[in-house]
Structures are given as structure tokens and as C-alpha cells.
Amino acid sequence: MVKEINLSTKIAVYPLEECTETEKKLIEAAKKATEKAYAPYSGFSVGAALLLENGEIVSGNNQENAAYPSGLCAERTTVFYANANFPEEKVIAIAIAANHKGSFTEDVITPCGACRQVLLETENRFHSPMKVLMYSEKGVYVMESIRDLLPLSFGDEMLK
Numbered sequence: 427m428v429k430e431i432n433l434s435t436k437i438a439v440y441p442l443e444e445c446t447e448t449e450k451k452l453i454e455a456a457k458k459a460t461e462k463a464y465a466p467y468s469g470f471s472v473g474a475a476l477l478l479e480n481g482e483i484v485s486g487n488n489q490e491n492a493a494y495p496s497g498l499c500a501e502r503t504t505v506f507y508a509n510a511n512f513p514e515e516k517v518i519a520i521a522i523a524a525n526h527k528g529s530f531t532e533d534v535i536t537p538c539g540a541c542r543q544v545l546l547e548t549e550n551r552f553h554s555p556m557k558v559l560m561y562s563e564k565g566v567y568v569m570e571s572i573r574d575l576l577p578l579s580f581g582d583e584m585l586k
């Protein structure tokens with residue numbers, strides 16, 4: 427072995443009551459967005475809400491398809507909508523919540539690998555870290571950047 431590299435990640439876990447008013451609002455929007463998810467196949471309704479630099483909150487949810495891989499997760503649905511409609515607005519934060527069989531999940535819902543990659547692109551595009559709020563009934567996981575969710579990531583800097 428030449429060397430060993432250890433990567434570490436910081437996650438702050440808060441009870442919902444300790445979140446700021448803005449964070450609570452964003453989490454509420456993500457929870458609300460689960461109500462309009464199209465998830466007839468999994469029954470797993472995910473909501474995402476983004477806080478943009480202009481103060482606007484945009485939300486979205488997972489959109490499934492009978493041809494399963496054609497569906498899209500809540501995070502990508504929402505971030506693509508935001509980037510398509512507000513291409514100049516930095517994304518300051520994202521909140522994610524999931525409802526399964528009528529209840530919000532007891533454990534946090536964390537973005538899948540493909541969503542992490544897409545969220546990272548948005549972070550890089552705006553040269554600004556995106557705070558991640560992952561909701562569960564037990565508490566909220568808070569991370570300061572998508573980078574913390576995707577160590578050793580592939581990004582635009584590698585194409586230069």
C-alpha cells in the first residue's frame with residue numbers, strides 16, 4: 427500500500443423544532459409535495475423543495491412510469507424544473523421527505539446516486555454549496571453541501 431485515505435463526512439441531526447423558520451418552511455414544502463407524487467408502482471411518495479436565492483421555493487416529486495426506468499426521482503424532477511425556469515438563481519438548499527403507506531418515513535430519505543450527481547452539477551454550476559435537509563419523523567439530517575454526500579465525485583473540473 428502506498429497510502430491510506432480516510433474520508434469523513436459531517437452530518438448534523440436536529441429535531442424539527444430546532445430548525446430555522448426558513449428550514450421548517452422548506453421541509454414543509456417537501457412534505458406537501460409528496461401529496462402530488464405519481465408513485466402508483468412503489469407507493470413511495472417523495473417530495474423535494476428547493477430554496478432559490480431570490481427567496482422563492484420550488485417543489486416537486488417522483489414521477490413513476492409503467493416502463494420503470496423512465497420514471498424520475500423527486501430530487502431530479504425538482505432541480506431540473508428549477509434550473510429550467512430559474513437558470514440564473516442559485517439553489518441555496520434542498521429539503522427531501524418521503525411518505526410510505528400514509529406515513530412519513532421514520533428514517534431519513536437520502537438522495538440516490540444519480541440524484542446526487544445531478545445536484546452536484548447544480549452546486550458546481552452556481553459555484554455555491556447547497557444545504558441538504560433530509561427529513562424523517564425522528565429528526566432532520568443536515569449537510570452543508572452535496573459534496574459531502576458524494577465523495578470522490580466526478581465533476582466538470584475533470585473535463586478540463
Ligand code: THU
Nearest residue numbers: 468470472488499500536537538
Ligand atoms: N425516489 C425518489 O424520488 N427519491 C429518492 O431519493 C429515492 C427514491 C423514488 C424513486 C421511485 O419512484 C420511488 O422513490 C421508489 O424507489
